[in-house]
Amino acid sequence: MTEKLDPKSADDILKKYDKESDTMMYKGVMAKIVSAIAITFSVFQLYTATFGVLDAQLQRAVHLGFGLALVYLLYPTRKSWSRYKVHPFDVLLAVLGAATPAYIVMEYQHLVLRSGTVSGIDLIVGLLGILLVIEATRRIVGLPMVCVVLAFLIYAFAGPYMPGVLAHRGLTIEQLVGHLYFTTEGIFGIPLGVSSTFIFLFILFGAYLESTGLGKFFIDLANAIAGWASGGPAKVAVLSSGLMGTVSGSSVANVVGTGSLTIPMMKKLGYHKDFAGAVEAAASTGGQLMPPVMGAAAFLMAEFVGVPYIDIVKAAIVPAFLYFAGIWLGVHFEAKRGNLKGIPRSQLPKIGTILRERGHLALPLIVIVYLLVSGYTPMRAALVAIVLSILCSALRKSTRMKPIEIVRGLDRGARNVLSVLVACASAGIIIGVVTKTGVGLKLASGLLDLSGGLLLPTMFFTMITAIILGMGVPTTANYVITSTIAAPALVQMGVPVLCAHMFVFYFGIIADVTPPVALAAFAGSGISGGNPLRTGINASKLAIAAFIIPYMFVLSPVLLMIEGTALDLLLTTLTALIGMVALSSALIGYLADDCSTVERLVLIAGGLMMIKPGFLTDIAGFALFVVILLLQLKRRKSAVQA
Template identity: 55%
Template sequence: MNHFEEALSEEKQQELLEKYDPEAGTRKLKGIIKWIVFIGLVAFSLFHVYTGIFGMLTAQLQRSVHLGFALALIFLLFPASKKNLGKKHKVAWYDLILAALSIIVGSYWPVMIDELVSRTGNLTTLDFYVGLGAILLVLEATRRAVGLPITIIAVVFILYALYGPYMPGFIAHRGVSLDRLVQTMFFTTEGILGTPLGVSSTFIFLFLLFGSFLIKTGVGEYFNDLSIAVAGRSVGGPAKVAVFSSALQGTISGSSVANVVTSGAFTIPMMKNLGYKKEFAGAVEAASSTGGQIMPPIMGAAAFLMVEFIGGGITYWDIAKAAAIPAVLYFAGIWIMTHFEAKRIGLRGLTKEEMPSLKMVLSKLYLLIPIIAIIILMMSGMSVIRAALWSIVITVVVSALKKETRVGFRGIIDALADGARSALGVAAATAAAGIIVGVVTKTGLGLKMANGLLDLSGGLLLPTLFLTMIASLILGMGSPTTANYVITSTIAAPAIILLGVPDLSAHLFVFYFGIIADITPPVALAAMAAAAISGGEPFRTGVESSKLAISAFIIPYMFVLSPELLMIDTTWTYLIWVCFTAFIGMIAISAGVIGFWMRNLTWYERILAFGSGLALIYPEKISDIVGLVIFFGLLALQYLYKRNSAANKQQISG
């Protein structure tokens, strides 16, 4: 089809992934070591499938085995330096040693569990060196598979624990000895083997495996075709295709950069061909792909952590349900802005010849059955683990309906390996996050920082929210969302909660800004990847991405101030009204940002439009009335201008 003629090759996509996504920079092994690693990846997946079916092991056993698998495979797959990627088929001798040490560390709890339980709190010399080795291995594996920023943060927290008495001001503490630190990090469930790794070794792994099976059916490519069929013919169609496709891709991808590269390889060339500027085309894809992690029902890995961190009987479905309205508003905002931009510069949609066959698209609708199934299963109250397992089975069964989507035995084995590979970075990130949580717990830093934030903000909610937003954006620059959420939820979220904000609102607030960091300059990894595809200037692409994602900077404040947007303590009639006014508000905000509605807006009309949008999104009666009056006043002006303009043209032609 014509719209795929300039799509990036698979080689170019892989090159971009390796450049902007640390988790993609793996060796391409050959010979016996290739098969050893492949078998290890399959075994890693089978371990989680087995424990998912027959019951999880005790916390230390489940998590240590998960950690041992992940560390060993990371050292075999990820070279010590990207410079060594030229030797992708070779494994350095020191990496073989590190992989062997990882297996020893991972098997230490299963082998020594009786002794470790019997002498809780009393470390032997061997215990100490194994625990110290575990810390060092986790740090190095995280640096390779996730990136340097989160590794540096973890090291800083370790130094903070060891040198507490020398710290300035209110963050000073008595200090933690190296022995006690090692014990906390590896011989309790408050460090490396803590909640973050526990979630990685249960919920997250099986959902990533589900996504891997979906990809094997070709559902990723089908998302592109379905999006084109839905939105391709409309004004500025390719940009809307990017929005719709990226929202769908978010259901199977936990990485903003991976989402940009896979869907952007098709949508960005389409947008450029139609007439969108390079920076705008890249920005649409970057903003849409980043939003994929906040789109229920299958959100980013951090959403699973949220279940454990909030507690109180909250379920994953509760979080997905609460995130639904903000996510729809986010994508609605980007969709509307692309529409206004297309109208402003006079862009068309795709021609009939550029569109995929509608018959072909409809014939593959069955590929969406597994995604619909997992929603129904979770709504029915089934556990997340069982829902993921059954969805994998349903995916395999559904794929068998047609030959071109059939997974087959080899496809199943490959999906098991790919699922395990995609989980390596998450395992490393959550292990490193466990180090941070362990230090926060051991030193009481969380309460110190919460009180410090409140003192700095004068105990006022809006300044506290603003400082928390800045902290989340800074921590998210180059750090994975998972680790970013763990840090901000243990340090920053408590300050918001102390001011009376519901736990769910506070945690979703830091979650949102941790994700949006991927498109916020100066780092903006997702925007950088999109710029590499579009050929646009990277920083300008990041700025355009932030403008398109303006709703993501506004909505979190709104659902903290009015939890009704998260469906907390509200009625259906009021919820419908809130959704209606919020959607109208997004139209006004989009017009204000783009500077076009039915015509180009003046500077004061843009300010009025933006202000009315804010008033409408904020769910209060007075703000809704004010917002609606301004909105319909501006709409009337637009309509009158359009009618007068048409009449003038008719007189001139007459």
């Protein structure tokens, strides 16, 4: 029925584009030592989640200590070093990575009594801790994030020499280290606090779901639902990537995980390799916009915006639906244009069989959503879901986890959290500089001056800023950076805070398919054998919804379920969906028949009118859409009769 990319090739592609996957491959004693540290890390997190977390700075310090130790043991200083034998220098850094946060734990009472005064030893430990976080960021997150962090650190010292509104008094080394390392306003701030509580548990939950075979269940279910339709494998890619996005925290990992199966299927059906890679890249990137996890950014957003986590989940539902609808429409019109058929139903798995054999694997996902809606805290809901995922897997012998697999789940969960943990710690440095210098408001004022104080130009410049800042940066750090630097400009314009944060989040995420730094598209092209730039351009076309939806919910917050009635939401969603049909058909060049240049322009105009909130614009846009549709239906009918 299907062919799949060789696992070794898929692994190589993942390591090339996803730094988190390029780890050491220990054997023997060293492998056991690293696993023991990772398992102990998970046990600590589960214990504190069950019996109560420690004081904020203590919880975060222990969390960071475990994380840094594992990063330095798993990610070598240089790529040229052996991947099978640990280097003494990395062992030294691992010990220091654990020791510098441990200093906070051991000296906690004295640090509290000193109340911000930094002693000589504090300065050495704090400076070393900051440098270790930055180096860990280089190893597991990448240079783009390091460059942003270093730029902010330089700004902290260069304030007196900065021009115009960017000028400030400047900070001394003692002030900066004290603020970044010995308060909860810097490295140990909100991002690391969320990582040390909610995020870790949800990633551990995802690790156990992966162990049960949920990923294969999603792909088989998507095949059964959509594999037979026009362009079936492409629609399978969209559906399975959306389902995987509910638990996945990486666009690139999602591309390789589902794309190693779906991209060869698409190419075999007749899709061009540049388009096949683009479909998977656009769909997998959309997985980061998919509630309830949203690449772990949902938890950070709840803290930053100051609303319950479930409100973030509700706000993300309609935009995510519209995004995936846009990709689905794009692959549908491409399939119709190329007359690409689906897979014969006889070759596809039966949906009833799949649900009977492995439907129980989805129960933990259903339960966790129910618990969150019922008022459970995310931490408590994740704890229940972790236990339930193990129990549900035991319902059938084919999915049952052995005791050793349960232990390995603890190991894998700790390893999977490392990139998020380090990104959150690194993002804390940025936030610390922003709060200490006030540069966030200054940058917002600069954006407002550039846009002349008008909303649409401000949104446009904020979009460009978020896309640039999001290039090559993982989801959680991406959101922290964009929300800190770009969102305040929209808030100053009177945009609701949640709308402003969702706006920059969307554009930061879509950087994964926006050339020139389109990591998800590059990973897709690595699997398909296509051209990375053309794959990125095609992915941007398919992901057109992500470039439009944020403007929609800023202009019409009802899409985020924070204003208006249910009828308002229904009508706005319906007109937006029809608008997406018009836009997708225009970009692909097919609606009911091949589109002429004029027809494509009219469809774009009509689509944008329906997407823009307003009764008159909706009517006008719908009329343009219907005219083109009727003309094409008439033309196709004439061609058939001829």
